[in-house]
Each structure stands twice: as C-alpha cells, then as structure tokens.
Amino acid sequence: MNNRKLILFVVHESKKSGAPLLLLQLLKEFKAQGCFSIDILINKTGELDVAFEAIGTTYFYYPKYLLELNLKSKLLRRVLHQETSIKNHQQKLYKTLTHKRYDVIYFNSLGSQSMFTYLENYPAKKVTHIHELHAVVAGMDQVVVKSMLHNSNLLISSCKTITEFLSNTYTIDTNKLLENSVFLFKDRKKAIDNLGKPDQPSNPIFRIGGCGGVEARKGTDLFVDFAIKTIKEIPDVAFEFIWVGNDQTAMATQLTTDIKTAGLQEQIKFVGSTAHPEVHFNTLNLFFLSSREEAFGLVGLENAYCQNPLVSFDINGDLPLFINQYNSGKVIPEFEFAVFKTFILKLMKDKSYAKSLGENGKAAVVKDFNSAAQATIIQEALNKL
Structure with missing residues (x-):
C-alpha cells in the first residue's frame, strides 16, 4: 500500500x-x-x-x-x-x-x-x-x-x-x-567542477564580477560607480569588471553611456544573460554583491564554490552573515568605496589571504549548503x- x-x-x-x-x-x-x-x-x-x-x-x-x-x-x-x-x-x-x-x-x-x-x-x-x-x-x-x-x-x-x-x-x-x-544546486556544482581553474595569463588582470538583472535593487549602478572609481584610483593595475545578467533594461542603457563617457568600455562590460554564468565566475578574483536588498543571493554560493572571495554591503540579507560566519570575504559599510578599495589592495598584496578566503567559502558551501x-x-x- x-x-x-x-x-x-x-x-x-x-x-x-x-x-x-x-x-x-x-x-x-x-x-x-x-x-x-x-x-x-x-x-x-x-x-x-x-x-x-x-x-x-x-x-x-x-x-x-x-x-x-x-x-x-x-x-x-x-x-x-x-x-x-x-x-x-x-x-x-x-x-x-x-x-x-x-x-x-x-x-x-x-x-x-x-x-x-x-x-x-x-x-x-x-x-x-x-x-x-x-x-x-x-x-x-x-x-x-x-x-x-x-x-x-x-x-x-x-x-x-x-x-x-x-x-x-x-x-x-x-x-x-x-x-x-x-x-548550491547539484547541476551548478557539476558545471563548476567540470571547468577546473583557468590558466593564469602572463600579465594577469584583476577581475571583479557582479550578477543579476541590471536594476536598482541589484545595485548595478553602484557596481559601475565603484568600477570607475577603482580603475581611476588604482591606475597601475589592470582591472576588468564584468556584470553577468539581463542587460536589456533602461538602467543598462544609461550605464553603458556612462561607461563610454568615462572611456572604460574595454574594462567594464555587461556580458548579458547566459546559461553558463560559471564560465565567467571561474575567471574572477573577487565577486561583488552590490545589491541594495538581497535575501541571500544564490550567486554568492556559486562564487564561493568557485573559491572567489566575496564582498558585500552590510545590507539586510544573509550573504553578509555567510561572509562573516565563514570568513569568506569582506562585509563593508553600505556604499563605502574607501573600504572596498582597501580590501581590493589587501587581496592583491596578500595572495595567501585571498586564497584562504576562497577556500573557506567553498568548504562552507560543501558542508552546510x-x-x-x-x-x-x-x-x-x-x-x-
């Protein structure tokens, strides 16, 4: 029965x-x-x-x-x-x-x-x-x-x-x-596992990524603002900022204009929606959750599993709690660029520190998520x- x-x-x-x-x-x-x-x-x-x-x-x-x-x-x-x-x-x-x-x-x-x-x-x-x-x-x-x-x-x-x-x-x-x-979904885990880590280029680029629909709630405007400031204030480093997600929005049109006005279209890019975001995540040195509101942010788990250090605003959401509990990145005061910049400089200076943050994040996802x-x-x- x-x-x-x-x-x-x-x-x-x-x-x-x-x-x-x-x-x-x-x-x-x-x-x-x-x-x-x-x-x-x-x-x-x-x-x-x-x-x-x-x-x-x-x-x-x-x-x-x-x-x-x-x-x-x-x-x-x-x-x-x-x-x-x-x-x-x-x-x-x-x-x-x-x-x-x-x-x-x-x-x-x-x-x-x-x-x-x-x-x-x-x-x-x-x-x-x-x-x-x-x-x-x-x-x-x-x-x-x-x-x-x-x-x-x-x-x-x-x-x-x-x-x-x-x-x-x-x-x-x-x-x-x-x-x-x-x-973390099993198919996402499998897709990431199948990639392996990419070879490092002879002249490495420090790549920072964000993800989601290009909209105010996801803070894409903050992502672009921080990208422009980072590139201008740390001119001796090769940066690339990439945003993965739907870019067919009014905000995307305006931000694209802002990026072109700054002359940074080769360093700040919208790559659009894709069935395989892990291909982009796997190349990052840092994942930036720029959201103004986010219950958790599943992309945070994917990036943690990719062993990317995470950075998030101190918003009312669970990814900041994840970062602090598992020591997998940095939670910064809302919209404070100076703290963001300091964290990036520390990651670039101390490779072992960056590596440990990534390892901590992946271990947490495997064990508890x-x-x-x-x-x-x-x-x-x-x-x-």
Missing part, C-alpha cells in the same frame, strides 16, 4: 530564476528519495516546463496551446467567445485537481498569489515557501499576502533574514514557521502535516 503523501507543488512561473530553480532542485531530491507522490501546477509557463514535466504529472493554469496562437487568432478567440476559453479551462482544471484529493498544496513563493486565491478553498493542507523581502512584497496585494501567511499550515523561510522580515512586518504564528537554507540536507529538513516537516 502506498502511504506517501500526494502533494501538488505550485510554481508561480516556470522561468530560470531563484524560486522556481530552487523548487526544481527540491523536487529532484524528493523524486530520488521516493518520499512523495508529486504533481505540479504551473501558473506562467517558461523554459523550465520540460524539466518539471519530467518529475511528475504537470498541469498548466493557462492552456499551453495559447502560446502557439498568433495575434490574429487570439483576437478571433476573444471576439467569438469560443468554448475553449481560459475561464472554462481553469474551471475544468479545478475539477480535475479536486478529484486528485491532494494531501498538501505547496506554493513555491509569495509570488503565487493568484494561485493561492484559486486554490484557497481546496480541502488540503497549505504550505507557502517564502523567498521575498520588503521591496518585493510591498508591491504585492497585501490582503492576499496576509491570507497566505495566516491560512497556510506551514511557512518555510529560505533564510534568517526572511524570518526576521516576516516576524517584524506581519503577525504570524512562529510555531508554524520553518527556517531552512538556500543551497547542500541540497540533500535541506530537502530532508523540508521533507520531514511535510510528513508531519
């Missing part, structure tokens, strides 16, 4: 971003362990659809055939009120899900607001996994946020900083709050519901 819980895992968007990727890794662990019967419901489709479909029966809140329609077909459907409307699809979907009789519904993010409303009256235990901080949550419907926090049977916080944010901002039952940790351990914590909590 199969006594495994039947769980519906809800994905707010099937894109290669933090929360969906983290859920995907958890589901891979759960499937490997055979601990649950897994179904998946995807709100907004994306490039991870196939990966989720390989794990369990997958449903789509919006019918997938809509993606294949051209504009004319979409307009005709709207005008003719065809029976295959989205509303009819979603009503039929709800009936299908009702017949499955799930034990638990697991929402992968506070971003799953519309899905929580859709399934709020479904007779199953509810779990909400929370990855967001104030800047993101403030833009959400607060009525639904409070409903998710109050009506979920289990809340999972992905780091200490989020736990503190929830406790300070909302009235929550701390008895139903589970704090786990983000972790692995997917199997974190999946086990969540698995045990779900089985207790």
Whole structure:
C-alpha cells in the first residue's frame, strides 16, 4: 500500500530564476528519495516546463496551446467567445485537481498569489515557501499576502533574514514557521567542477564580477560607480569588471553611456544573460554583491564554490552573515568605496589571504549548503502535516 503523501507543488512561473530553480532542485531530491507522490501546477509557463514535466504529472493554469496562437487568432478567440476559453479551462482544471484529493498544496513563493486565491478553498493542507523581502512584497496585494501567511499550515523561510522580515512586518504564528537554507544546486556544482581553474595569463588582470538583472535593487549602478572609481584610483593595475545578467533594461542603457563617457568600455562590460554564468565566475578574483536588498543571493554560493572571495554591503540579507560566519570575504559599510578599495589592495598584496578566503567559502558551501540536507529538513516537516 502506498502511504506517501500526494502533494501538488505550485510554481508561480516556470522561468530560470531563484524560486522556481530552487523548487526544481527540491523536487529532484524528493523524486530520488521516493518520499512523495508529486504533481505540479504551473501558473506562467517558461523554459523550465520540460524539466518539471519530467518529475511528475504537470498541469498548466493557462492552456499551453495559447502560446502557439498568433495575434490574429487570439483576437478571433476573444471576439467569438469560443468554448475553449481560459475561464472554462481553469474551471475544468479545478475539477480535475479536486478529484486528485491532494494531501498538501505547496506554493513555491509569495509570488503565487493568484494561485493561492484559486486554490484557497481546496480541502488540503497549505504550505507557502517564502523567498521575498520588503521591496518585493510591498508591491504585492497585501490582503492576499496576509491570507497566505495566516491560512497556510506551514511557512518555510529560505533564510534568517526572511524570518526576521516576516516576524517584524506581519503577525504570524512562529510555531508554524520553518527556517531552512538556500543551497548550491547539484547541476551548478557539476558545471563548476567540470571547468577546473583557468590558466593564469602572463600579465594577469584583476577581475571583479557582479550578477543579476541590471536594476536598482541589484545595485548595478553602484557596481559601475565603484568600477570607475577603482580603475581611476588604482591606475597601475589592470582591472576588468564584468556584470553577468539581463542587460536589456533602461538602467543598462544609461550605464553603458556612462561607461563610454568615462572611456572604460574595454574594462567594464555587461556580458548579458547566459546559461553558463560559471564560465565567467571561474575567471574572477573577487565577486561583488552590490545589491541594495538581497535575501541571500544564490550567486554568492556559486562564487564561493568557485573559491572567489566575496564582498558585500552590510545590507539586510544573509550573504553578509555567510561572509562573516565563514570568513569568506569582506562585509563593508553600505556604499563605502574607501573600504572596498582597501580590501581590493589587501587581496592583491596578500595572495595567501585571498586564497584562504576562497577556500573557506567553498568548504562552507560543501558542508552546510547542500541540497540533500535541506530537502530532508523540508521533507520531514511535510510528513508531519
């Protein structure tokens, strides 16, 4: 007899971003362990659809055939009120899900607001996994946020900083709050392991990297500002600053102009989005988390595993805690360039110091931030519901 819980895992968007990727890794662990019967419901489709479909029966809140329609077909459907409307699809979907009789519904993010409303009256235990901080949550419907926090049977916080944010901002039952940790994904670890360390050029360049969408929250403007100051104030060193991530933004356009005005386009570069950011990370001498707000920053773990020293502002986030606890870099006062510059000079002067920071970071990731351990914590909590 199969006594495994039947769980519906809800994905707010099937894109290669933090929360969906983290859920995907958890589901891979759960499937490997055979601990649950897994179904998946995807709100907004994306490039991870196939990966989720390989794990369990997958449903789509919006019918997938809509993606294949051209504009004319979409307009005709709207005008003719065809029976295959989205509303009819979603009503039929709800009936299908009702017949499955799930034990638990697991929402992968506070971003799953519309899905929580859709399934709020479904007779199953509810779990909400929370990855967001104030800047993101403030833009959400607060009525639904409070409903998710109050009506979920289990809340999972992905780091200490989020736990503190929830406790300070909302009235929550701390008895139903589970704090786990983000972790380095197995496929990312494997990709980094396969690279090896690059050969050092005869005239080495000190390379500093950042990552994320080019936007204010990620502090890309601060990254570029610090890059320009560093190059100008330490003119006898060959520097290269590279930013990995979506650069099709208004801020990117403005920053590109600023870089060209400074005449530094060969030393400060946006390399865009890539499926293999580790290729860039593996060449760095330092990873700079320039974010104004960041719950943790999974790229911090990737760079730590690459044995890159880390530097971060003293923001309300868990990467500064990681850096301090594991002695893997430097936490500097917010937006203080002088401290940033001093740290860079120390890294260049004392190679053994830089090496030890990198080794400390990698050892911490291997020991305390692995997917199997974190999946086990969540698995045990779900089985207790």
